[in-house]
Amino acid sequence: MIELKNITKVYELNRHDKVIALENVNLAIEEGELIVLKGASGSGKSTILSLIAALSKPTSGEVMVDKKHISKLPDNFASIYRRDNIGFIFQKYNLIPTLSVKENILLPLIPLNPHAKEAEDKIQAVMQRFHIEHKKDAMVRQLSGGEQQRVAIARANVNNPKIIIADEPTANLDEKLSEHFIEILRELKALNKTIIIATHDPLFFGLDFVDREIEIHNGKILL
Amino acid sequence: MKSKINLYLIEFAINAILRAKYKNFFIVTIFTLLTFLLTSIFFITNSVRYELDSTLEALPQITVQKMKAGRQYEIDVSVVDGILGIAGVTQAEARVWGYYYFEKAGVNFSVMGINEYENQYKASFTELVESGKHTLYGTSQMMIGQGVAKIMKMNYYKEYFNFIKPDGRLKKVEIAGVFDSDTNLESNDMILMSQDLVREIFEIEESKATDIVVHVANPEETTTVASKIKLMYPDTRVITTKDLKVSYQNIFDYKSGLFLALFIVTLFTFFIIIYDKSSGLSSEEKKEIGVLKAIGWRVDDVLKEKFYESFIISLFSYTLGVALSLAYVYLLKAPLLRDIFVGYSQLKTDFELPFVFDIQTLFLVFFLSVPIYVAATIIPSWRVATLEADEVIR
Ligand SMILES: Nc1ncnc2c1ncn2[C@@H]1O[C@H](COP(=O)(O)OP(=O)(O)O)[C@@H](O)[C@H]1O
Ligand SMILES: [Mg+2]
Numbered sequence: 001m002i003e004l005k006n007i008t009k010v011y012e013l014n015r016h017d018k019v020i021a022l023e024n025v026n027l028a029i030e031e032g033e034l035i036v037l038k039g040a041s042g043s044g045k046s047t048i049l050s051l052i053a054a055l056s057k058p059t060s061g062e063v064m065v066d067k068k069h070i071s072k073l074p075d076n077f078a079s080i081y082r083r084d085n086i087g088f089i090f091q092k093y094n095l096i097p098t099l100s101v102k103e104n105i106l107l108p109l110i111p112l113n114p115h116a117k118e119a120e121d122k123i124q125a126v127m128q129r130f131h132i133e134h135k136k137d138a139m140v141r142q143l144s145g146g147e148q149q150r151v152a153i154a155r156a157n158v159n160n161p162k163i164i165i166a167d168e169p170t171a172n173l174d175e176k177l178s179e180h181f182i183e184i185l186r187e188l189k190a191l192n193k194t195i196i197i198a199t200h201d202p203l204f205f206g207l208d209f210v211d212r213e214i215e216i217h218n219g220k221i222l223l
Numbered sequence: 224m225k226s227k228i229n230l231y232l233i234e235f236a237i238n239a240i241l242r243a244k245y246k247n248f249f250i251v252t253i254f255t256l257l258t259f260l261l262t263s264i265f266f267i268t269n270s271v272r273y274e275l276d277s278t279l280e281a282l283p284q285i286t287v288q289k290m291k292a293g294r295q296y297e298i299d300v301s302v303v304d305g306i307l308g309i310a311g312v313t314q315a316e317a318r319v320w321g322y323y324y325f326e327k328a329g330v331n332f333s334v335m336g337i338n339e340y341e342n343q344y345k346a347s348f349t350e351l352v353e354s355g356k357h358t359l360y361g362t363s364q365m366m367i368g369q370g371v372a373k374i375m376k377m378n379y380y381k382e383y384f385n386f387i388k389p390d391g392r393l394k395k396v397e398i399a400g401v402f403d404s405d406t407n408l409e410s411n412d413m414i415l416m417s418q419d420l421v422r423e424i425f426e427i428e429e430s431k432a433t434d435i436v437v438h439v440a441n442p443e444e445t446t447t448v449a450s451k452i453k454l455m456y457p458d459t460r461v462i463t464t465k466d467l468k469v470s471y472q473n474i475f476d477y478k479s480g481l482f483l484a485l486f487i488v489t490l491f492t493f494f495i496i497i498y499d500k501s502s503g504l505s506s507e508e509k510k511e512i513g514v515l516k517a518i519g520w521r522v523d524d525v526l527k528e529k530f531y532e533s534f535i536i537s538l539f540s541y542t543l544g545v546a547l548s549l550a551y552v553y554l555l556k557a558p559l560l561r562d563i564f565v566g567y568s569q570l571k572t573d574f575e576l577p578f579v580f581d582i583q584t585l586f587l588v589f590f591l592s593v594p595i596y597v598a599a600t601i602i603p604s605w606r607v608a609t610l611e612a613d614e615v616i617r
Contacts (some may be wrong), residue, residue: 050613053517055516055517055611055612055613056611056612056613057611075521075522075609076521076522076523079516079519079520079521079522079524080519080521082516082517082518082519083518083519083520084519086519088517088518090514090517094510094514094517096511098238098242099238103238106231107235107515107518108518108519109231110229110231110232110235110520110524111229111519111520111521111524113227113229113230113231113232119231155518156518159519
C-alpha cells in the first residue's frame with residue numbers, strides 16, 4: 001500500500017553544509033499493518049513520516065501510496081491527499097489551545113465545508129470513541145496532557161483516514177497515559193488502519209499487535 | 224466543489240481575531256482613526272469647497288477698487304459712467320460697504336449698502352419687501368445675517384442696534400428681519416441696509432463709494448474688460464472672480480496643510496502595522512499554518528481564512544470610521560476641524576456645513592485602506608503556506 005523506493009532526502013543548510021537525513025531507503029508497508037520506526041534522535045524517523053504524508057518531497061526516489069506518486073503531487077493536491085488519507089498525531093499535539101475540544105476536532109473538516117449535521121455526527125463519533133465527549137466544550141488549554149492527547153487522536157480520525165501517522169506520541173506522557181495510548185493503538189489496529197509510529201520509547205518494543213519494528217540508523221534502515 | 228460560502232472558515236477567522244484580541248484592538252483603533260480623519264477631512268473639504276463655489280458664483284465678475292499708496296481708498300462714483308462706456312459691460316454699480324467692529328463682542332460685521340437691483344441680494348431683499356411691512360430704502364432699518372442676530376441678541380439688542388459713528392455719536396437702526404441665505408460662508412456675518420445709512424454710519428461722501436462692481440455679458444470677455452478698465456483708470460485695482468478663487472484657494476490649502484500633518488502621523492502608524500505584518504509571521508502563526516496544512520488544509524483554504532480575518536477587521540474599522548466621521552461632521556458640525564477650515568470671517572458664529580455627501584470619497588478612502596491591509600496580511604501568510612509544512616511543525 002505504501003512504498004518508499006530508493007529514497008534519499010538531503011537538507012541543504014547553506015551553500016556548504018548539508019544533512020543527509022535519509023539515504024537509499026526502501027520500505028513497503030501493507031494495508032492494515034502497524035509499523036514501529038525506532039532509532040535514536042536524529043536518525044531520520046520524522047523525515048520518513050513527513051515524506052509519507054507528502055509534507056515534504058524526497059531529494060531522489062519515489063513515494064507511492066495506493067500506486068499513486070505521492071512525491072510528485074503539487075502542493076494543493078498533497079493537501080487533498082492528506083485530508084482524505086492521513087491522520088496525523090504530532091508529538092506536541094499541535095492543538096489550538098484557545099479553541100474548544102469540538103472546534104479543534106472540526107479543523108480537518110473545515111475545507112470540506114460539510115453540512116452542519118454531518119460534521120456534528122463525525123465529531124460526536126470520534127469524541128465518543130476516544131472518550132473525550134464529556135469535555136467537548138472545554139478549552140483545550142484547560143485539559144490535562146492525556147486529555148489533549150485524546151483530542152489529538154480524535155482530530156486525526158475525524159476524516160476516517162486509512163493511514164495514521166504518529167510522531168513520538170508518548171514523548172510528553174507519563175507511563176500510565178502512555179500505556180493508555182497503547183490501548184488506543186490496539187483499537188485503531190482493530191479498525192484495520194495502516195499505522196506508522198516513530199518513537200524511541202521502549203514501551204512500544206515487543207508489543208504483540210505490532211507487525212514490524214524497523215530500526216533506522218543514520219538515515220538508513222537496519223536489517 | 225461546492226461554491227457556497229464556507230461558514231466554518233468565517234467562524235474560524237472570527238475566532239482567530241478574538242484570540243489575538245489586544246493586538247487586533249490596537250489595529251482596529253488605529254485603522255478606525257485613520258478612516259475617520261481621512262473621511263472627515265474629505266467631507267469638510269468638499270463642503271467648504273461647495274460653499275466657496277456658490278459664494279463666488281454670487282459675486283460680481285469684476286470688482287474695481289481705487290488704490291493709493293498701496294492701500295484701498297474710496298473711489299469716485301463718476302467712474303461708473305466711464306466703465307459703462309466699455310463695450311460688453313452690461314452693468315456697473317458703485318457699492319458702499321465696510322466692516323463694523325463691534326467692540327463689546329470683539330467681532331466684525333460686514334455692513335453692506337444695497338439697492339434692490341443688485342443681483343447678489345435681490346432674492347432675500349425681495350422676499351423681505353414682499354412679506355409686507357418692510358421697505359428698507361431710505362429708512363432706518365436693516366436686515367441681518369443669522370450669526371449677527373445671535374451676537375446682537377447676546378448683547379440684548381433684539382429690536383435695534385446702536386452703531387457708533389466715527390464722530391462718536393450713536394446711530395440707532397431697527398432690525399427689520401433676519402435673512403436666510405443658501406450661501407453661509409459670507410452672509411452669516413452680513414448686515415444689509417440702505418446705501419444712505421451705510422454712508423452715514425461710516426461717513427462716506429455722496430460722490431464716493433467703496434468699490435464698483437461690473438457685470439459682463441459674456442463671461443469669456445471678463446479678462447479683456449478688466450484690462451480695459453485698468454487702462455482707463457491706472458490708479459485702480461481690478462479684481463476678477465477668477466483671482467478671488469485663487470486667493471481663497473490659497474487660504475484653504477494652507478489650512479488643509481495643518482490637517483495633513485495630523486493625518487500623516489496616523490498614516491505613519493498604519494504603515495508600522497503594515498510593516499510589522501509583512502515583515503513576517505510569529506513562530507506561533509507559522510506553526511499554526513503548518514499544522515493546518517498537515518491536517519489537510521490547502522494553501523487556498525489558509526489564504527481564504529486569512530482574507531476573511533483581515534477583511535473583517537479592516538471592513539469593521541472602515542465602517543466604524545466612516546460612521547463616526549458622518550456623525551462628527553454632519554451631526555456635531557465638526558468641532559475643532561471646522562474652525563480650522565472655516566475661518567474666513569472674523570465672526571465667531573455658527574456655521575452650517577452643507578451636507579455634501581459624495582460616494583467617491585468613501586470609495587477613495589476604502590481603496591486607500593482596506594485592500595492595503597488585506598494584502599499586507601495575506602502576502603506573508605502565503606509565503607509561509609507555500610513552504611514545506613514539514614519545516615514549520617517540528
Ligand atoms: N528542516 C530541516 N532542515 C535541516 N535539517 C533537518 C531538517 N529536518 C530534519 N533535519 C535533519 O535531518 C536529520 C533527521 O531528522 P529527523 O527525521 O527529524 O530525525 P528523528 O525524527 O529520527 O529524530 C537530523 O540530522 C536533522 O537534524
Ligand atoms: Mg523526530
